[in-house]
Amino acid sequence: MTSAQLFNFVTVAYFGAMVLFVVFLPTRSKQIALGATFLAYVGFAIHTVAIGLRWYESYQLPGGVGRAPLSNLYESVVFFAWTILLVYLLIDLKYKQRAVGAFVIPFAFLGMTWGQLRLDQSIDPLVPALQSNWLTYHVITCFLGYAAFAVACGVSIMYLIKEGKDGGESRSDSPAGGVLSLFPSTRILDDINYKAIMIGFPMLTLGIVTGAAWANYAWGTYWSWDPKETWSLIVWFIYAAFLHARFTRGWVGRKAAWLSIVGFGATIFCYLGVNLVLSGLHSYGGS
Amino acid sequence: MNAKERNGLTAVWDFFCSLKLTIILLILLAVFSIFGTVIQQNLQPAQYREIYGETTYQFLNSLQFFDMYHSWWFFGLLGFFSINLISCSIKRLPRVLKIVKNPVLTPDDTLYRTFSNLEEALVKTPAPEVRDRTAALLKREFSAPVITEKDGKIHLFAQKGAYARFGVYVTHLSILIIFIGAIIGSLWGFKAFVNIPEGKAANKVLLRSGATELPLDFAVRCDDFSVTYYPGTNRPKEFKSLLTILENGQPVSEQLTQRPIIVNDPLTYKGITFYQSSYGPAGDPVFNVRVRVRETGETRTYNIRQGQRVELPGGDFFRVAAFTPSFQEFGPAARLEVFPSSGPPRAFNVLQAHPEFDARRRGEFIFSLLDYQQSYYTGLQVNKDPGVWVVWAGCTLLILGSLIAFFLSHRRIWITIQPVGEKTGIKFGGTAHRNQPGFELFFDDFKKKLKKEISS
Numbered sequence: 001m002t003s004a005q006l007f008n009f010v011t012v013a014y015f016g017a018m019v020l021f022v023v024f025l026p027t028r029s030k031q032i033a034l035g036a037t038f039l040a041y042v043g044f045a046i047h048t049v050a051i052g053l054r055w056y057e058s059y060q061l062p063g064g065v066g067r068a069p070l071s072n073l074y075e076s077v078v079f080f081a082w083t084i085l086l087v088y089l090l091i092d093l094k095y096k097q098r099a100v101g102a103f104v105i106p107f108a109f110l111g112m113t114w115g116q117l118r119l120d121q122s123i124d125p126l127v128p129a130l131q132s133n134w135l136t137y138h139v140i141t142c143f144l145g146y147a148a149f150a151v152a153c154g155v156s157i158m159y160l161i162k163e164g165k166d167g168g169e170s171r172s173d174s175p176a177g178g179v180l181s182l183f184p185s186t187r188i189l190d191d192i193n194y195k196a197i198m199i200g201f202p203m204l205t206l207g208i209v210t211g212a213a214w215a216n217y218a219w220g221t222y223w224s225w226d227p228k229e230t231w232s233l234i235v236w237f238i239y240a241a242f243l244h245a246r247f248t249r250g251w252v253g254r255k256a257a258w259l260s261i262v263g264f265g266a267t268i269f270c271y272l273g274v275n276l277v278l279s280g281l282h283s284y285g286g287s
Numbered sequence: 288m289n290a291k292e293r294n295g296l297t298a299v300w301d302f303f304c305s306l307k308l309t310i311i312l313l314i315l316l317a318v319f320s321i322f323g324t325v326i327q328q329n330l331q332p333a334q335y336r337e338i339y340g341e342t343t344y345q346f347l348n349s350l351q352f353f354d355m356y357h358s359w360w361f362f363g364l365l366g367f368f369s370i371n372l373i374s375c376s377i378k379r380l381p382r383v384l385k386i387v388k389n390p391v392l393t394p395d396d397t398l399y400r401t402f403s404n405l406e407e408a409l410v411k412t413p414a415p416e417v418r419d420r421t422a423a424l425l426k427r428e429f430s431a432p433v434i435t436e437k438d439g440k441i442h443l444f445a446q447k448g449a450y451a452r453f454g455v456y457v458t459h460l461s462i463l464i465i466f467i468g469a470i471i472g473s474l475w476g477f478k479a480f481v482n483i484p485e486g487k488a489a490n491k492v493l494l495r496s497g498a499t500e501l502p503l504d505f506a507v508r509c510d511d512f513s514v515t516y517y518p519g520t521n522r523p524k525e526f527k528s529l530l531t532i533l534e535n536g537q538p539v540s541e542q543l544t545q546r547p548i549i550v551n552d553p554l555t556y557k558g559i560t561f562y563q564s565s566y567g568p569a570g571d572p573v574f575n576v577r578v579r580v581r582e583t584g585e586t587r588t589y590n591i592r593q594g595q596r597v598e599l600p601g602g603d604f605f606r607v608a609a610f611t612p613s614f615q616e617f618g619p620a621a622r623l624e625v626f627p628s629s630g631p632p633r634a635f636n637v638l639q640a641h642p643e644f645d646a647r648r649r650g651e652f653i654f655s656l657l658d659y660q661q662s663y664y665t666g667l668q669v670n671k672d673p674g675v676w677v678v679w680a681g682c683t684l685l686i687l688g689s690l691i692a693f694f695l696s697h698r699r700i701w702i703t704i705q706p707v708g709e710k711t712g713i714k715f716g717g718t719a720h721r722n723q724p725g726f727e728l729f730f731d732d733f734k735k736k737l738k739k740e741i742s743s
């Protein structure tokens with residue numbers, strides 16, 4: 001069994017979980033929700049093993065290639081999907097709001113599918129600039145942040161749908177009430193949005209700081225305003241605005257949900273857009 | 288100062304203290320930062336003229352868009368941001384200190400009315416009993432209360448995580464500390480580079496800004512530079528320089544003699560750090576070529592430079608015309624030219640990895656490239672940043688502060704118990720200094736428990 005095969009199983013498991021979560025919305029079947037959650041856990045477990053296996057495989061290659069599997073676009077997408085599941089399952093343990101799965105698992109499934117179908121999966125040796133433990137700390141913290149923002153974005157979309165369709169919690173007998181009544185209340189959605197960003201923001205802060213520490217160690221400048229750094233700062237500004245907006249009257253609810261969605265858009269641009277659209281020092285997206 | 292002036296001043300003060308300004312500044316910073324990622328920064332004027340044309344170039348240049356993160360308006364924005372941060376803290380910190388140090392122990396109706404989490408109940412249980420049970424419940428579910436009895440009323444006050452209030456101030460202070468660190472670095476630090484050929488020493492570096500020379504009060508010698516590749520590929524695995532620090536011509540210490548530096552492992556001496564950043568060939572390589580005369584088996588070896596013509600046994604000449612360290616997948620290869628005494632010159636390739644390859648050419652001589660010595664220079668980035676420790680201190684505080692601000696919340700619960708005729712009236716409310724929705728969920732749960740506790 002190779003890690004590549006395991007990653008295929010993971011993708012299939014997430015696909016199954018996603019379909020079941022979506023089926024759960026109209027059917028309201030407890031069993032289906034349980035099945036979906038079970039598949040998500042199974043997928044996550046295999047995912048964890050597969051990442052470990054890929055790590056091990058890199059050490060089996062000739063020529064001292066071994067390293068943590070976090071250093072090219074494929075590996076980062078796979079890790080991103082893993083962190084999304086991690087944050088999702090944590091939130092699920094706390095809130096047990098199964099409908100949220102239908103809006104979060106798709107991000108992980110899309111990432112895995114893109115990685116498995118379109119990206120170069122070879123394990124290449126690291127160029128000298130990437131040979132540093134800081135790389136590992138930097139990637140782990142950044143992606144935990146991104147994943148929390150993905151969850152926040154998912155629940156913000158739910159918030160806007162719920163708010164828009166039935167104007168809050170009261171009218172659960174409205175035409176769309178069948179599906180929407182399964183959504184958590186807007187209050188809980190708003191709370192999850194905030195909680196997820198509360199996890200994500202310090203993680204992103206740590207990600208930026210470890211990135212700066214690494215740059216300082218490797219090149220002697222902790223900040224050089226290259227596009228990737230700058231975009232991570234832009235994302236940071238947006239979520240800082242989100243956090244402060246909570247203290248200003250009228251900025252909770254809808255506006256907070258929109259800021260969260262814009263923030264995740266900027267996050268994805270920071271992760272992929274900068275490499276695909278702009279140029280910079282962070283090179284791995286180009287390949 | 289008359290009343291009008293004072294009003295004006297208050298308005299300015301309120302403007303700088305406002306959180307709306309904070310949100311606007313954060314969004315402005317985000318939006319302006321985007322420009323600098325779309326417009327490439329710090330290119331040559333000629334390159335900009337080519338991309339944008341003369342007029343647009345002049346316009347963008349006058350607004351410093353080509354080095355926008357150091358433009359007056361970006362610094363201005365950061366200045367505004369700092370003032371906003373400082374005034375907000377000055378305004379709020381005393382209030383927070385008061386809330387934490389002198390909590391209201393005997394709440395009145397006005398205070399209760401400000402809570403969105405508020406509940407009242409009427410039970411048959413006598414007041415002292417209610418007091419003891421709620422106190423026990425608070426202790427179990429929340430934290431031990433302060434009990435005050437006044438004017439026939441019993442007040443309970445309990446709080447948790449009071450210091451969470453200061454996390455925000457630590458976070459904000461840390462941002463200012465990072466700014467200070469950056470300013471120290473730009474005032475008293477420098478960024479420079481130096482290229483040192485193997486075997487040579489340098490005691491001057493070239494500043495990146497303006498390319499002026501900066502003398503060092505010591506010298507750096509490059510004893511060796513080497514590149515290694517992953518086996519069977521052109522992918523570099525490691526760039527390594529061996530550096531020795533010299534003062535008055537003598538190595539300063541054992542550790543700083545032939546100290547290896549690689550890309551992620553720099554060397555620091557007297558606050559100045561040397562980073563491996565580039566390399567290149569210094570002068571032509573020297574080739575070690577063996578020539579065997581096919582008929583007699585007589586061999587001769589040569590140490591020659593590229594282009595240097597030397598005589599072969601029998602009077603012909605040859606030279607190394609060209610060289611590459613990696614010829615397709617074969618590794619180092621040299622192109623040789625033989626000049627016979629009569630007839631046109633002949634050119635062919637020899638491979639270091641296959642010394643007998645040339646035998647197949649069936650020439651009069653069999654050439655082998657045994658070895659070559661390429662001497663390199665090492666390219667070092669040389670930086671001094673005395674502010675970097677201030678920046679790291681700020682970053683540490685930033686993370687600690689935001690963890691405190693997020694994961695600890697100052698939560699307070701007040702309970703007032705008073706006899707109402709035969710029965711006992713109980714009123715209770717609570718607030719959290721942030722994350723109200725989360726607290727509400729807790730409070731709803733607490734409410735049920737409390738009612739159950741006192742009504743049985």
Ligand code: HEM
Binds near residue numbers: 306455458
């Ligand atoms: C112009 C700059 C800023 C001003 C004036 C400002 C002001 C404030 C104020 C007044 C609060 C509410 C404190 C309270 O009463 O509990 C706050 C909260 C906070 N600020 Fe700032 N802030 C600024 C920039 C930043 C930045 C750049 C960050 C980035 C880390 C930040 C992080 C926080 C955090 C983490 C909180 C707590 C949020 C929460 O509890 O949800 N602030 N800020």
